[in-house]
Amino acid sequence: xxxxxxxxxxxxxxxxxxxxxxxxxxxxxxxxxxxxxxxxxxxxxxxxxxxxxxxxxxxxxxxxxxxxxxxxxxxxxxxxxxxxxxxxxxxxxxxxxxxxxxxxxxxxxxxxxxxxxxxxxxxxxxxxxxxxxxxxxxxxxxxxxxxxxxxxxxxxxxxxxxxxxxxxxxxxxxxxxxxxxxxxxxxxxxxxxxxxxxxxxxxxxxxxxxxxxxxxxxxxxxxxxxxxxxxxxxxxxxxxxxxxxxxxxxxxxxxxxxxxxxxxxxxxxxxxxxxxxxxxxxxxxxxxxxxxxxxxxxxxxxxxxxxxxxxxxxxxxxxxxxxxxxxxxxxxxxxxxxxxxxxxxxxxxxxxxxxxxxxxxxxxxxxxxxxxxxxxxxxxxxxxxxxxxxxxxxxxxxxxxxxxxxxxxxxxxxxxxxxxxxxxxxxxxxxxxxxxxxxxxxxxxxxxxxxxxxxxxxxxxxxxxxxxxxxxxxxxxxxxxxxxxxxxxxxxxxxxx
Amino acid sequence: xxxxxxxxxxxxxxxxxxxxxxxxxxxxxxxxxxxxxxxxxxxxxxxxxxxxxxxxxxxxxxxxxxxxxxxxxxxxxxxxxxxxxxxxxxxxxxxxxxxxxxxxxxxxxxxxxxxxxxxxxxxxxxxxxxxxxxxxxxxxxxxxxxxxxxxxxxxxxxxxxxxxxxxxxxxxxxxxxxxxxxxxxxxxxxxxxxxxxxxxxxxxxxxxxxxxxxxxxxxxxxxxxxxxxxxxxxxxxxxxxxxxxxxxxxxxxxxxxxxxxxxxxxxxxxxxx
Numbered sequence: 001x002x003x004x005x006x007x008x009x010x011x012x013x014x015x016x017x018x019x020x021x022x023x024x025x026x027x028x029x030x031x032x033x034x035x036x037x038x039x040x041x042x043x044x045x046x047x048x049x050x051x052x053x054x055x056x057x058x059x060x061x062x063x064x065x066x067x068x069x070x071x072x073x074x075x076x077x078x079x080x081x082x083x084x085x086x087x088x089x090x091x092x093x094x095x096x097x098x099x100x101x102x103x104x105x106x107x108x109x110x111x112x113x114x115x116x117x118x119x120x121x122x123x124x125x126x127x128x129x130x131x132x133x134x135x136x137x138x139x140x141x142x143x144x145x146x147x148x149x150x151x152x153x154x155x156x157x158x159x160x161x162x163x164x165x166x167x168x169x170x171x172x173x174x175x176x177x178x179x180x181x182x183x184x185x186x187x188x189x190x191x192x193x194x195x196x197x198x199x200x201x202x203x204x205x206x207x208x209x210x211x212x213x214x215x216x217x218x219x220x221x222x223x224x225x226x227x228x229x230x231x232x233x234x235x236x237x238x239x240x241x242x243x244x245x246x247x248x249x250x251x252x253x254x255x256x257x258x259x260x261x262x263x264x265x266x267x268x269x270x271x272x273x274x275x276x277x278x279x280x281x282x283x284x285x286x287x288x289x290x291x292x293x294x295x296x297x298x299x300x301x302x303x304x305x306x307x308x309x310x311x312x313x314x315x316x317x318x319x320x321x322x323x324x325x326x327x328x329x330x331x332x333x334x335x336x337x338x339x340x341x342x343x344x345x346x347x348x349x350x351x352x353x354x355x356x357x358x359x360x361x362x363x364x365x366x367x368x369x370x371x372x373x374x375x376x377x378x379x380x381x382x383x384x385x386x387x388x389x390x391x392x393x394x395x396x397x398x399x400x401x402x403x404x405x406x407x408x409x410x411x412x413x414x415x416x417x418x419x420x421x422x423x424x425x426x427x428x429x430x431x432x433x434x435x436x437x438x439x440x441x442x443x444x445x446x447x448x449x450x451x452x453x454x455x456x457x458x459x460x461x462x463x464x465x466x467x468x469x470x471x472x473x474x475x476x477x478x479x480x481x482x483x484x485x486x487x488x489x490x491x492x493x494x495x496x497x
Numbered sequence: 498x499x500x501x502x503x504x505x506x507x508x509x510x511x512x513x514x515x516x517x518x519x520x521x522x523x524x525x526x527x528x529x530x531x532x533x534x535x536x537x538x539x540x541x542x543x544x545x546x547x548x549x550x551x552x553x554x555x556x557x558x559x560x561x562x563x564x565x566x567x568x569x570x571x572x573x574x575x576x577x578x579x580x581x582x583x584x585x586x587x588x589x590x591x592x593x594x595x596x597x598x599x600x601x602x603x604x605x606x607x608x609x610x611x612x613x614x615x616x617x618x619x620x621x622x623x624x625x626x627x628x629x630x631x632x633x634x635x636x637x638x639x640x641x642x643x644x645x646x647x648x649x650x651x652x653x654x655x656x657x658x659x660x661x662x663x664x665x666x667x668x669x670x671x672x673x674x675x676x677x678x679x680x681x682x683x684x685x686x687x688x689x690x691x692x693x694x695x696x697x698x699x700x701x702x703x704x705x706x707x708x709x710x711x712x713x714x715x716x717x718x719x720x721x722x723x724x725x726x727x728x729x730x731x732x733x734x735x736x737x738x739x740x741x742x743x744x745x746x747x748x749x750x751x752x753x754x755x756x757x758x759x760x761x762x763x764x765x766x767x768x769x770x
Contacts, residue, residue, distance in 0.1 A: 056747025412620035419622035
């Protein structure tokens with residue numbers, strides 16, 4: 001292990017920023033805070049991105065590790081103890097200086113602090129707590145702080161961290177306990193779930209209400225039948241009625257809960273909730289398995305977000321999937337999982353509706369919502385001027401915003417295709433599934449093969465771009481999509497007609 | 498499909514000349530012209546921004562209006578009281594747009610709104626409502642982008658200076674955010690295209706002002722630390738990208754080049770003087 005003393009701040013930042021880059025979470029949303037009067041900083045519920053890195057991911061927070069020294073040897077991790085890389089640590093003061101000076105210049109929305117395990121989980125966690133304590137009390141920093149809870153750290157330290165941080169997260173790393181045992185022998189499922197449960201309970205006791213309804217970035221909290229409504233013993237007894245009921249939404253009266261009185265008057269424990277992350281493609285779990293795990297996390301742990309991270313074999317470890325070039329990184333799979341995650345959180349879908357034991361993986365050619373719609377053509381066509389909000393949400397090409405706009409506008413006058421197009425409906429997808437005043441847009445049959453071919457025809461360039469983001473190879477329908485000659489012929493036919 | 502009263506059909510055949518009230522592009526200017534046009538009492542009126550119509554029409558009578566803050570205030574109050582605060586906010590944001598037809602859009606919306614009442618704002622299928630809605634959305638989006646991508650630079654005297662070059666006049670919309678966030682700092686946000694600035698003195702309320710050419714040149718001479726932190730940020734910006742996932746076109750979509758003019762690390766070209 002190489003340890004360099006007195007390393008310059010610039011080198012440290014470059015090493016510890018590089019070491020943190022595989023942590024996906026970068027959101028700064030979920031909490032609306034005003035300036036505390038003593039220092040700089042506030043926070044917007046919607047979150048603010050401040051830059052986008054060369055890979056197109058948003059940079060919202062100063063995402064760094066406190067140290068990349070680590071006693072653990074996780075196979076997928078760039079900082080594992082058996083890797084021969086330059087090791088270094090920040091001091092709490094250095095982290096504070098960087099955060100404050102970057103924040104003043106509007107480079108960042110706050111700090112994301114994670115760490116390798118130095119000496120022991122408790123020692124590491126105490127360093128993290130000390131850093132954020134300094135930032136909050138000495139520098140009076142009022143911006144966003146996302147802090148990692150170190151699995152295995154004592155409950156007292158997690159508790160202390162929770163009073164300084166806006167959001168906390170513990171990475172689940174892999175969807176199954178078995179995968180974890182194989183790839184991260186020093187971590188255990190129990191050590192990961194313990195702090196997660198503690199944070200959930202802390203949030204619950206602090207707020208007196210289920211966290212998911214705290215701020216408006218989680219409309220699914222209001223959706224009946226969404227995964228959030230399944231009762232959990234812990235919450236059901238004292239769960240307050242949500243302000244936006246079903247009938248309110250259909251009447252177009254969605255009330256955004258901003259600046260709840262309790263949000264300013266008392267001290268808050270992890271006010272922006274907690275999140276987690278799973279690595280996709282390092283172990284052989286199916287999409288269905290991953291989605292059910294995510295759903296359980298949303299249900300049982302009231303998580304704000306589950307992040308999915310396409311596996312990149314940085315260590316070229318033989319026991320992990322081989323990646324000969326960048327197009328082997330499962331980006332399209334990651335994209336589909338995020339789409340499905342959105343469907344569960346904002347559209348009222350359940351994981352069992354999207355996938356099943358028999359169909360455990362997402363269709364590479366179609367997004368999960370189109371895929372669902374094609375398997376449930378009996379629900380279509382939907383009449384734009386009459387269907388309720390949730391039915392509209394299930395139509396491919398109609399999103400949360402456009403569904404709300406339709407509900408708002410149709411009370412004033414009857415809507416036609418040109419009207420809903422202006423409201424943001426993607427007619428290219430929606431036209432097969434809707435009627436306006438009893439008429440479909442074109443004379444299209446409601447028939448699975450026909451619609452599938454047309455939808456794939458209009459979306460395959462986009463799908464290809466995600467899967468092959470930086471290659472300049474000639475497209476081949478047969479190699480890249482595993483399309484059989486039959487489907488190819490029908491796609492070409494559909495394109496021509 | 499339109500259930501709303503339109504005034505264009507009830508034509509006065511004896512008078513085919515349309516009165517066009519010209520104003521400067523400010524919110525107050527637009528409101529003044531709207532007041533005058535409304536006071537005209539006929540249907541054949543419109544409001545436009547001076548210089549926005551190059552071709553003059555034979556059937557239009559152009560009347561220049563001088564911004565009158567009292568009249569503008571009256572228009573503002575009647576929108577707030579007879580329609581709603583919410584609608585006023587839509588109109589205010591639309592008036593900050595760069596669209597040369599914004600005055601006309603706002604006027605035709607208001608004509609309809611005063612006849613039909615505040616619920617008109619939900620009638621997104623109506624053309625006049627949709628146009629206002631789009632202006633509002635466009636300005637709102639640009640304002641939000643300027644919360645994201647503006648960069649402050651520390652001058653020798655410790656003042657944080659920020660230059661922006663937005664299409665719409667977003668300064669009034671973003672100032673509140675920064676005066677809350679950077680409450681303890683002295684800062685200035687300058688719109689280089691409009692020579693218009695928001696100035697904030699630590700612990701006090703911000704104010705707006707137009708800057709002279711001489712004052713504009715004062716934006717030079719950065720503090721000693723400044724260069725160092727710029728370099729640190731550039732280092733971080735470059736290391737945080739995962740090279741296996743590099744995707745320049747996605748980056749450009751999320752962060753269009755036109756916003757990067759005054760960004761240091763993200764600017765693909767060396768900065769212009």
